[in-house]
Amino acid sequence: MSKHHIECPCGSHKPLAECCKPIHLNHASATHPEQLMRARYSAHVLGLVDFVVQTYHSSCEAEHHREAIAESINLTWLGLEVMNSEIAANGQGFVEFKAGYKEAGEEYILQERSRFVQESINGQQYWFYIDGEYPQPPPSEQPSAPKPVTATKTIGRNDPCLCGSGKKSKKCCG
Structure with a gap:
C-alpha cells in the first residue's frame, strides 16, 4: 500500500x-462489537x-x-486474530480474539472473549468494552503435540488485569 x-x-x-480511523474519530461509528474491538486494538498499536x-x-x-492503560x-x-464475534440474544456483544505482543523481549499471546454492551447517549448508540x-x-491430547511459536501468558485471578486498569484480574476483566 502507498x-x-x-x-x-x-x-x-x-x-x-x-477501517478503524472513522471509529477513532467517532466512537458511535462502530455498529458491531467486533468493529469496536478492532478499533481498540488499532488504538493500542497507534498509541491512542x-x-x-x-x-x-x-x-x-x-x-x-x-497510566496503567497507557503502559x-x-x-x-x-497482530490480531478475531476468532469469533456475535451479538447475543440479550443484546450483549462478544468477541473472541488473540493478540500477540512483546514485553521485555518475550512474545506472548493474549486470548480473550471480550464482552461489550451498547448504550444510547444523546440519541446515538455506542458499544463499550x-x-x-x-x-x-x-x-493436550498428545504429549508430543507441536508447541506454538509464541508463549501464552496465563493470567491468574489475583494477577494484575492485562487491560492495564491496575485492578486484579478477578475484579476487572477476569
Whole structure:
C-alpha cells in the first residue's frame, strides 16, 4: 500500500482511513462489537490512550487507570486474530480474539472473549468494552503435540488485569 493508504493495524487488510480511523474519530461509528474491538486494538498499536479509555464502560472507571492503560498501550503489539464475534440474544456483544505482543523481549499471546454492551447517549448508540474471560488452554491430547511459536501468558485471578486498569484480574476483566 502507498504511503497515503496505510493498512489498518487490526488485520482487516483495509486502509486505516476506511477501517478503524472513522471509529477513532467517532466512537458511535462502530455498529458491531467486533468493529469496536478492532478499533481498540488499532488504538493500542497507534498509541491512542484517550480512545481506549473512552471506550471502556463507565463501570470500569478507566479514567482512574489511565497510566496503567497507557503502559499496556506502550507494549509492542504484533497482530490480531478475531476468532469469533456475535451479538447475543440479550443484546450483549462478544468477541473472541488473540493478540500477540512483546514485553521485555518475550512474545506472548493474549486470548480473550471480550464482552461489550451498547448504550444510547444523546440519541446515538455506542458499544463499550466491559470485561472479558480468558479461556483455559485445552488439555493436550498428545504429549508430543507441536508447541506454538509464541508463549501464552496465563493470567491468574489475583494477577494484575492485562487491560492495564491496575485492578486484579478477578475484579476487572477476569
